[in-house]
Amino acid sequence: MNPIFLVLIFLVSSIVGYFIIKNVPSLLHTPLMTGMNALAGVCLLGAVITVGYSYQAGGTGLVIGQIFGGIAVVLATVNVVAGFGVTHRMLKMFNPKKKTTDK
């Protein structure tokens, strides 16, 4: 893929992301941060591709690709799953239905 295109995508998404976040109240900064933290685990996709391609290519790269790519996949998955899980747990505490005493 053309590098200029990639850099452009990066810039556009950065700028849009910047404006989206502007509206989050301080109250929710905490779960927002953990949510974004989980989203940062998106390089899981990159790791998946590495494992897949090194598997298909075989040869000398196979073992290294499987070991290190595999580690990357595991790490990124832990980041993603635990990140979203923790965010979910925290947000549940905000949930009005859950444990308020009012009616």
Add this chain to the structure above:
Amino acid sequence: MMTETFYYIVCVVLSLLSLLGISMMSKVSSSVRGNLLLSFCLLAGTVVTLWYYQIFEVGTIYAFILIGSLIGAVLAYKVQMIQMPQTVAMLNGLGGLAGAVVGALTLINIGVKPSDYPLFVNVTATLAIVVGMVTFVGSMVAAGKLHRLLSQKPIIWKNHQLITILLMIGSIASVVFAFFIGKDMGILSNIYFIMAAAVVFGSFFGLAFAIRVGGADMPITISLLTSLAGIAAAIAGMAIGDLLVVSIGGIVGSSGLLLTQIMCRAMNRSLAVILMGKTSVDPAPGNSEKPIEPVAEKEMPKPQPQENSPGERLRSAKRVIIVPGYGMALAQAQHQVRQLADALEAQGTEVRYAIHPVAGRMPGHMNVLLAEADVAYDQLYEMDNINDDFKETDVVVVIGANDVLNPAARDAEGTPIYGMPVLNVDEAKYIIICNFDRKPGYAGVPNPLYEMEKVALMLGDAKESLAQVMREMNTQKSDAPAAEPQQTTGANTGEVLKSAKRAIIVPGYGMALAQAQHQVRQLANALEMQGTEVRYAIHPVAGRMPGHMNVLLAEADVAYDQLYEMDNINDDFKDTDLVVVIGANDVLNPAAHDAKDTPIYGMPVLNVEQAKHIIICNFDRKPGYAGVPNPLYDMEEKVTMMLGDAKESLSQLLSMLHNS
């Protein structure tokens, strides 16, 4: 299998959906769904990737994902709210490391299809290694500090600044070398050398910058690291040429950075200052200064009743010079300064302002602020025009200025401020200094003025100090000039403190802002000495980060088992004699129970209102972040409000406990 166009469309849709998810997380009502949407985006992204790259039949991928998911799920389920900060930091580090590994594999050409743009791939892959390693090591250090494996205090190496800069140069150099891969440049163009350099320099740079951040600034560091993890992912995405990784990484990077900025603003700190070492626990003099500080503050209430009280002096003063500094800007005290000046002028005193050229953070900073408070321009004097007049001045009032009036500049050779022109404040007959604390200014040189006899130090928030000075001025020569603001309820409060059997302390973000955790601990100790049972009630979102309060209290050595999560302590409030609230508001606002249509309606809060007596040490009566007024503030029969700096209020409580 799947056409390019279709894949691009899916990528765009998923990017937009994740933006939508983030924006949904900005409202309490939709935040849960927002989070689910974000996780769906990543799941869909993974599936689409498997499909588009035609690697879905590779079994090992599923095995690895399964292992990761299991670990992640157990972690998410098991982790206690109280351990959240270190968990977040650690997870962040894992993401960064994954980015670095992907970068490294790409660099050595394993698991990637050959690209038409090898130069771009090499450079971005190296950059991904550097940023990923900075994120990983930085996050691990942060997690270690939060988990108390490492000291909460900033650790400063010799020549820390220099080392940091060298490591940064090394990191940049390794990225520059990546431009030469494939050319004949000996070791400099060797892939493995470059990779090793990127790993080493990146890791140590992460270590150098994270190790010097103190406990109280950790939330800022963590959000910055979140942003870095996003950037690392985006760069790794560029290296492998994956659209989705680039766009989502970019979103996280920029929004994380914005969050960092918001935090900095809220804590009144600049990012550069934190990164370059001036942390809230002042690094170098921190150790020697620590023992002095609490003593100084405990003495605070005492010096006032003296004959030469600041109020008395001001009443009899003929000529007064006011010296504002950056502390006035921080405390936003310019209006109080103006009020004091007005009061002085009303009694016939001549009032002038001495403006040091570098007072504040920008040229003319003080002038702007004073102008905002309607101070006449011709009352403001530049240093050279007023410096000779100090010796004929009866009283000088200093508001949040330090280095610019440090007499050490004249004689302390070898210090950074030696030779700097300063205001001759020390020549005046009497000096009132309203500074936040006794710590040296940015130059790090102790101010001998603080030790002089003709100086009245009023520590704490400048607004409060000024208000106190004015009150003293107005109290006509009464026998008790130190009519303290809270004294009306003082005896009563002291008794409540003494007789309490069960006390609960509720800390909030205000405690973090005032850095009052040590005073909180002192109060708790004093209460425990007299046999009171003391517990802490921690609301899950007190502070700016889950577990924020725990970190701060841990920093002040509060025992872990005294900290109770909301659900475990909420039923005990009704049997509690005394609740001390320190800088918390929304998390104990009873309006959350019944005020429909407000943002906090339905949010679980601490049942503070059920306690028998409540002391609230908040900075002001303003509503919290949610903007909902707190009805507790008006429950006069059982609530004692102590406004102003929490440190001050707490030391006042302590002295009540000792005296009454």
